[in-house]
Amino acid sequence: MLYLLFAVPPMLLALYAQWRVQSAFRQYSQVPNAQRLNGFDVARILMRNEGLEYVQVESIPGELTDHYDPRGKVMRLSQGSQAPSVAAMAIVAHELGHAAQDKQDYVWLRARAGIVGIANIGSQLGSILFFIGLMLAAFSRGPMGLQIAWAGVILFSAAVAFTLVTLPVEFNASARAREMLVRNGLVTQQELGQVGSVLNAAALTYVAAAAQAVSQLLYFIFVLIGANRSDD
Amino acid sequence: MEEDLRRRLVYGIISLILTSLAAWLATYLTNKILGEPEE
Numbered sequence: 716m717l718y719l720l721f722a723v724p725p726m727l728l729a730l731y732a733q734w735r736v737q738s739a740f741r742q743y744s745q746v747p748n749a750q751r752l753n754g755f756d757v758a759r760i761l762m763r764n765e766g767l768e769y770v771q772v773e774s775i776p777g778e779l780t781d782h783y784d785p786r787g788k789v790m791r792l793s794q795g796s797q798a799p800s801v802a803a804m805a806i807v808a809h810e811l812g813h814a815a816q817d818k819q820d821y822v823w824l825r826a827r828a829g830i831v832g833i834a835n836i837g838s839q840l841g842s843i844l845f846f847i848g849l850m851l852a853a854f855s856r857g858p859m860g861l862q863i864a865w866a867g868v869i870l871f872s873a874a875v876a877f878t879l880v881t882l883p884v885e886f887n888a889s890a891r892a893r894e895m896l897v898r899n900g901l902v903t904q905q906e907l908g909q910v911g912s913v914l915n916a917a918a919l920t921y922v923a924a925a926a927q928a929v930s931q932l933l934y935f936i937f938v939l940i941g942a943n944r945s946d947d
Numbered sequence: 948m949e950e951d952l953r954r955r956l957v958y959g960i961i962s963l964i965l966t967s968l969a970a971w972l973a974t975y976l977t978n979k980i981l982g983e984p985e986e
Contacts, residue, residue, distance in 0.1 A: 719958050724965035731970050889981055911984035915977050922973040 721934035725927035732916075732923035739916035740779060743802035744795055749903050754796040754803040757901060761811050764899050770814050781806050783813035785828065790814060801906055805913040808896050812888030815895075823883040833870075834877030841871025845935050852942060861942060868935045875932045878925040885921045889914040 752760070758772050775781070775791035783790045796806045816824045848864025892914060896902045902910060978984065 716954070716958060719962055720965070723962040724969050727962075727966040728969045728973065731966075732973070886977075886980055893982070908984060911982055913984075915974075915981050915984045918977045918981060919973055922977060926969060926973065 717937070718934060721930050721937070725923065725930040729920070729923040729927055732919040736779070736913075736916040736920050739913045740795065740802050743805070743909050743913050744798060744800045746801045746909060747799050748801050748804050748901075748906060750901065751799045752804065752901065753799040754792050754807045756799075757804050757807045758790065758792070758811065760899060760901065761808060761895055762814075765811065765815060765895060767811060767814050767818065770811070779806075781810055783810045783817070785813070785817040785824070788814070788817070801909045802913050804896065804901065804906070805892065805910040806917075808892035808901075808910070809888050809914060809917070811895065812891035813884075815891050816884065816888060821884070821887065823880055823887065827877065827880045827884055830873060830877055830880065833873040835874075837870040837872070838874035838877075841867045841869075841874060842931075843867070844870060849938070849942070861939065864935075864939055864942075868932070868939065871935065872932055875925075875928040878921075878928040881921055882925055885918055889918055 755772065762768050762770055762772075769788055770783075771787070771789040773789055773791045774797070775793050777793055778795055780793045781791060781796050790807075790810045792807065792810070796803045813824070844867030845864050846867075848860050848862070848867055850860070851863060852860030854860075893907065893910065896910060897907065
């Protein structure tokens, strides 16, 4: 029952954020930008003027699957981001914001890259260890079960840290995106507001993901503290 | 049984209130940091 309080609000928040980003993307995909530049044109202009010519641009299937890969210095754009729309412009500029972070060795991007490995392990193994530990604690005497569960919590907190470190990375990429678009004269004042709608909606999904992870971690801790007390 | 139902209802209502608060706060902070978008 308690799990509902920890799980339902963040889950609904995540669904709300997903709905917001999809509806903003759909809305502004229908709005052509004033200069009729498609995603590749925007990428070309920004890369040339921002000293990011070395970034490779590739297509990727799916909707909103766009990303920048810092290892290969590749920006991958989905079909929707290749159209001459305001939404495409926002997304391309955002991904190039990550490329600019990478170029400047942005501290949070570096931190995120540093913990991605342990975070991946933590997100998969952390919960499993937690539940195995709880089962052991329930069916056997001795502290081993709870110790395993706490180890799971510590591992899982690496995944939580990852979602938290992602926030400054994504917010900063969106701020850079706006600046780049203005600096290069690619947006009108009205378009800047529309770009903001797409970028803010996208940022909300990362906030929701972080809230979900933090809430799950708090639930794990809450359960284990309760289990410790009942053991005393 | 009735007590259980009442408790579930209270938990459900609290969940919805928390969701609304979280959604408002997340949107407010995002807009504060990134700037107000066009509505």
